[in-house]
Amino acid sequence: MSQVPRRTRVRQLAESVWPGRTVNGYANLIAARLRKLGDEGGTGVLPVTGHGDGAIYFRGGQVVYAESGRTPLPAPSLTGLAALGLAEVPGFPAGRRSAGPGGGGPPGATAQPGDLGPRIDHAAPGDHARPGDHARPGGPGQPATSSPGPSGHGELVAAHSVARLARTLAVTEAVIDAVTELLANDSRYAKFRHSDDPPPVQVRPIPVETLLAEVQRRHEVLRQLAPVITPDSAIARQPSLDSPALQVTQAQWALLVRAGQGSTPRGLAMHLGGSVFGTTIEVYRLVELGLLAVQGEPLGPGEARGPGEPRGPGEHPGPGQREQPGQRQGPGRPTGPSGLNGAGQQAAAGRPGGPAAGRRAGLAMSFIRAVSGERGSDG
Amino acid sequence: MILPEADELLTPAMAIDGFRLGCLVDASTGMILASLENSNALSPPTAAAGAADVVNVLALLNGKLATGEILEDVMITFSDSFFMVHPVGRDPGPRILLLVVADRHRTNLALAHRALRDICASIPS
Numbered sequence: 001m002s003q004v005p006r007r008t009r010v011r012q013l014a015e016s017v018w019p020g021r022t023v024n025g026y027a028n029l030i031a032a033r034l035r036k037l038g039d040e041g042g043t044g045v046l047p048v049t050g051h052g053d054g055a056i057y058f059r060g061g062q063v064v065y066a067e068s069g070r071t072p073l074p075a076p077s078l079t080g081l082a083a084l085g086l087a088e089v090p091g092f093p094a095g096r097r098s099a100g101p102g103g104g105g106p107p108g109a110t111a112q113p114g115d116l117g118p119r120i121d122h123a124a125p126g127d128h129a130r131p132g133d134h135a136r137p138g139g140p141g142q143p144a145t146s147s148p149g150p151s152g153h154g155e156l157v158a159a160h161s162v163a164r165l166a167r168t169l170a171v172t173e174a175v176i177d178a179v180t181e182l183l184a185n186d187s188r189y190a191k192f193r194h195s196d197d198p199p200p201v202q203v204r205p206i207p208v209e210t211l212l213a214e215v216q217r218r219h220e221v222l223r224q225l226a227p228v229i230t231p232d233s234a235i236a237r238q239p240s241l242d243s244p245a246l247q248v249t250q251a252q253w254a255l256l257v258r259a260g261q262g263s264t265p266r267g268l269a270m271h272l273g274g275s276v277f278g279t280t281i282e283v284y285r286l287v288e289l290g291l292l293a294v295q296g297e298p299l300g301p302g303e304a305r306g307p308g309e310p311r312g313p314g315e316h317p318g319p320g321q322r323e324q325p326g327q328r329q330g331p332g333r334p335t336g337p338s339g340l341n342g343a344g345q346q347a348a349a350g351r352p353g354g355p356a357a358g359r360r361a362g363l364a365m366s367f368i369r370a371v372s373g374e375r376g377s378d379g
Numbered sequence: 380m381i382l383p384e385a386d387e388l389l390t391p392a393m394a395i396d397g398f399r400l401g402c403l404v405d406a407s408t409g410m411i412l413a414s415l416e417n418s419n420a421l422s423p424p425t426a427a428a429g430a431a432d433v434v435n436v437l438a439l440l441n442g443k444l445a446t447g448e449i450l451e452d453v454m455i456t457f458s459d460s461f462f463m464v465h466p467v468g469r470d471p472g473p474r475i476l477l478l479v480v481a482d483r484h485r486t487n488l489a490l491a492h493r494a495l496r497d498i499c500a501s502i503p504s
Contacts, residue, residue, distance in 0.1 A: 217410075289443070367409030
């Protein structure tokens with residue numbers, strides 16, 4: 001009897017019947033459809049169903065907007081959109097709006113169970129997160145405030161300032177994040193609907209090839225991070241830290257104070273109105289710093305298990321089980337040539353490096369490897 | 380190129396002697412926002428990805444050291460080129476990076492460093 005699973009065999013057969021369909025799913029079919037729409041200069045909406053329902057909006061063959069049910073929409077506080085030349089359509093379902101900083105949470109929202117303290121959006125520059133440190137009223141964080149939106153001029157404005165560039169980036173990021181999700185392997189597209197109606201929000205038109213290249217790079221980064229963390233991995237704050245002090249950025253602090261038991265990068269992104277991709281990477285960095293732990297993973301920061309590395313019997317922790325003291329490196333342990341991100345660290349629990357250590361080292365260079373992967377062998 | 384209008388921010392960097400490549404990079408995702416290049420020898424995505432990775436590794440270093448300092452810039456010297464990375468804006472957690480690659484044999488590093496600092500300072504926050 002063949003050792004190839006039936007599902008794989010069926011897919012292989014399908015590939016032989018329908019050119020362009022691959023065993024990896026439908027993502028390349030959607031990509032091909034996007035390219036065709038780009039070549040045709042299409043204007044309208046391409047609905048996408050599957051893992052995350054959504055739609056991609058075209059204008060003149062370029063992507064002007066996209067949304068997915070599994071990624072946040074551009075936060076209203078960011079969408080002083082008129083000044084970015086981005087029109088909002090009245091009547092766009094408010095329920096689909098994300099709860100971005102200053103844009104969503106109810107006034108006076110209280111901390112969720114497991115939160116460090118009251119919701120805090122920003123740490124003051126230079127604030128340090130210390131072991132056991134809790135958010136203090138009037139301390140490092142300030143209540144969420146929405147930055148005053150730019151006055152609307154209703155025209156496309158060049159990014160002359162950092163703030164404006166950052167806002168433009170944030171909105172564009174939401175669109176790219178949605179397309180990244182929509183081009184998942186199990187997504188399928190429906191019939192393209194030609195329409196001149198403006199999308200709910202419009203970003204600067206993005207050429208299809210540029211968009212697909214960026215999405216492919218992101219998929220590659222996520223694939224490399226998958227042994228450690230995925231957008232849907234459950235995370236929790238580390239109950240104890242081995243560093244006397246740690247310094248985090250505002251974005252990291254915002255994640256830390258919201259990361260409760262069972263939080264996921266996707267959930268945090270939806271809550272904060274950030275991108276799922278960016279939040280996953282930021283959470284990964286917090287895991288490397290030892291401030292967060294991936295639930296169900298007994299390894300410490302930077303001690304990711306490679307995809308092909310087998311788990312031994314009894315090695316898999318039960319639900320809620322945490323690593324034991326002594327499994328992680330203390331401050332005095334040697335950290336190897338890098339010592340920063342776990343790349344050079346040898347696991348304290350008897351893992352003397354080897355191929356797995358090499359893979360861990362590679363994870364540190366996630367972006368650059370993803371770019372290289374575009375040209376090299378994949379899979 | 381995701382944000383072509385950001386080209387304007389890069390244009391002054393072309394005045395640096397030996398300029399080969401300039402990119403605005405989203406530090407958190409490694410995405411190129413805009414790029415200008417004088418030669419096709421360099422791959423902007425690879426250079427940008429490397430810059431983002433370097434800055435993020437340094438951010439981890441800074442986080443571990445916890446001295447309260449802020450990363451001002453990164454200078455990397457290769458045999459034939461300088462890689463200069465400067466966060467844009469005064470945000471302690473750099474969101475956008477300016478990467479400039481210059482020909483080492485034609486560039487005065489001190490002047491290039493100063494030019495880069497002035498460019499970033501000239502962009503209103």
